[in-house]
Amino acid sequence: MTAPPDIEPTLEPASPEVKRYSRQKITTMLAAGVTSLAWLAFLGLDAGPDIGAWLTQRLGESPWLNLIAMAAILGIGLEIITLPLDFYSSFVLEHRYQLSNQTFAGWVKRRLKAYVVGGIIGLLMLSGLYALLWSSGLYWWIWATVGWLLVSLVLGRLLPVVILPIFYKVTPLDDEPLLQRLQRLTDGTTLTVEGVYRLDLSAETRKANAALAGLGNSRRVLLGDTLLAQFTAEEIEVVFAHEVGHHVYRHLPKSIALQVVTTLVGFWIVDTFLGWFAPTRGYHDFTDPAALPLVLLVLAVFGLLLSPALNALSRFFERQCDRYALDRTGNHAAYRSAFTKLARINKSNPDPHPLIAWLFYDHPPIRERLAMADGLS
Numbered sequence: 001m002t003a004p005p006d007i008e009p010t011l012e013p014a015s016p017e018v019k020r021y022s023r024q025k026i027t028t029m030l031a032a033g034v035t036s037l038a039w040l041a042f043l044g045l046d047a048g049p050d051i052g053a054w055l056t057q058r059l060g061e062s063p064w065l066n067l068i069a070m071a072a073i074l075g076i077g078l079e080i081i082t083l084p085l086d087f088y089s090s091f092v093l094e095h096r097y098q099l100s101n102q103t104f105a106g107w108v109k110r111r112l113k114a115y116v117v118g119g120i121i122g123l124l125m126l127s128g129l130y131a132l133l134w135s136s137g138l139y140w141w142i143w144a145t146v147g148w149l150l151v152s153l154v155l156g157r158l159l160p161v162v163i164l165p166i167f168y169k170v171t172p173l174d175d176e177p178l179l180q181r182l183q184r185l186t187d188g189t190t191l192t193v194e195g196v197y198r199l200d201l202s203a204e205t206r207k208a209n210a211a212l213a214g215l216g217n218s219r220r221v222l223l224g225d226t227l228l229a230q231f232t233a234e235e236i237e238v239v240f241a242h243e244v245g246h247h248v249y250r251h252l253p254k255s256i257a258l259q260v261v262t263t264l265v266g267f268w269i270v271d272t273f274l275g276w277f278a279p280t281r282g283y284h285d286f287t288d289p290a291a292l293p294l295v296l297l298v299l300a301v302f303g304l305l306l307s308p309a310l311n312a313l314s315r316f317f318e319r320q321c322d323r324y325a326l327d328r329t330g331n332h333a334a335y336r337s338a339f340t341k342l343a344r345i346n347k348s349n350p351d352p353h354p355l356i357a358w359l360f361y362d363h364p365p366i367r368e369r370l371a372m373a374d375g376l377s
Contacts, residue, residue: 010340011339011340011343011344011350011366011367011370013350013351014349014350014351017097017347018347018348018349019349021093021097021347022347022348022349022352024093025089025093026356026360028085028088028089028093029089029360031085032082032085032086032089033304035081035082035085036078036082036300037297037300037301037304039074039077039078039081039293040074040078040293040294040296040297040300041297043073043074043077043293043294044281044291044293044294044295044296044297045281045294045297048070048281048282048283048290048291048292048293048294049281049282049283049290051070051073051290052066052070052283052288052289052290052291053290055069055070055289055290063130063134063289064127066289066290067126067127067130067289067292068123069289070289070290070292070293071122071123071126071292074292074293074296075119075122087107090107091104091107094205097347098206099205099206099207099346099347100204100205100206101202101203101204101205101206102203102204102205106203106204110167110204113166113167114167117163117166121155125151126292128147128151129144129147130287130289132144132147133287134287140267140271141264141267141268141270141271142264144263144267145260145263145264145267148260148263149256149260149263152256152259153215153256156214156215156218156252156256157214157215157216157218158218159213159214159218160197160213160214160218160219160220160222161214161218164199164213164222168199168200168201169199169200169203170197170198170199170200170222171197171198171200172196172197172198173196173197173198173223173228174198175228177233178233178236179196181233181236181237182196182236182237182240185237185240185241185244185328185329186244189244189247189248190247191219191221191244191247195219195220195221196220196221196223196240197220197221197222197223198222198223198225198228199211199222199223199224199225200225201224201225201226202224202225202226202229205226206226206345207224207226207345207346208224208226208227208230208231208341208342208345208346209224209226209227209346210222210223210224210227210239210240210242210243211243212243212244212246212247212252215252219247219252221240221243221244223236223239223240226345227239230341230345231338231341232334232337234329234331234333234334234337235334235337235338235341236338237329237331237334238325238326238329238331238334238335238338239325239338241324241325241328241329242321242322242324242325243321244324244325244328245320245321245322245323245324245325245328246317246321248324249317249320249321249324251317251320251321254317255317258310258313262303262306262310265302266298266299266302266303269298269302270286270295270298270299271286273298274286274291274294274295274298278291278294281294307359308358308359310362311358311359311360311361311362312358314362314363315361315362315363315364318362318363318364318369319364319369319372322335322364322369322372322373323372323376326373326376332373332376335373336370336373339366339369339370339373340366340370342366343366348365348366349365350365350366350367350370351365351367352365
């Protein structure tokens with residue numbers, strides 16, 4: 001089942017190809033982000049009031065119809081202007097660097113699924129937000145945060161059992177010898193081996209990956225079939241132990257708690273800032289359905305400003321899990337081999353510029369992770 005340890009645990013500097021791939025992915029991501037912000041700014045700061053008046057003339061005074069129409073204009077327009085960049089990043093570049101197995105038809109099918117699933121979830125969340133915004137008075141931002149928490153908990157439970165299988169084939173891991181090895185790594189934790197699943201990634205990508213997903217009895221460790229096929233049992237143990245570390249350190253509940261705080265602050269900023277700013281842009285107030293792009297623009301800018309700090313926290317969590325994996329398995333050689341192999345298979349740049357790593361990386365660079373292991377060996 002697993003590949004032989006045919007890669008020496010020595011990570012060479014990034015090749016020109018890897019550097020080029022990394023640079024092009026980041027450039028495309030930045031272009032998509034700037035384009036998205038520009039579209040929100042155009043609608044929120046300039047065109048929103050006129051579009052709102054036009055919608056009211058045709059749809060009447062119903063705030064719900066106007067909200068849905070404005071959301072459609074915003075979402076469809078955003079998709080149209082960012083679709084070329086998304087296609088270039090997720091399809092063209094992945095094939096150019098031999099990282100994708102996905103056909104064009106498969107890419108389109110996945111995209112359509114994302115529209116349906118994302119559209120339903122987005123519409124429900126938007127409707128809930130504005131129902132609270134219009135009905136709960138001055139402290140809507142507190143109730144909206146509570147609502148966001150409830151939605152997050154529900155989606156957290158549904159993600160691995162309902163949502164993820166829409167996009168990937170997810171099956172219980174049926175390799176008994178490997179399960180027995182992994183079982184030993186769960187002893188003393190509340191994560192049971194029944195929560196280990198095989199995630200069919202190979203239909204779309206050649207990259208190897210693993211993740212911890214779900215809440216409560218839906219929590220499970222997901223091991224990509226690309227990882228299972230190319231890593232030795234010892235390397236899989238290290239990767240698995242890393243994911244168990246997220247469970248042991250309760251990173252998911254901590255992340256949710258942090259997101260509750262940042263969501264509360266974000267909604268409070270919307271209430272405080274747009275309370276006086278929205279009328280200066282021609283809106284009755286920020287609860288006007290036409291002001292939806294302005295609300296989202298403020299939240300997007302707030303999230304952008306927070307992202308370096310949130311990425312730093314994520315890197316801290318990942319370092320904790322790396323140390324846990326090393327302590328739990330005691331296999332430094334397998335750790336080095338696993339992460340060296342991950343870097344090579346996924347064409348990850350092990351030595352990004354420190355500013356790039358600080359701004360965009362939610363995992364420590366591979367070189368740093370190997371240096372940490374060397375320091376503990």
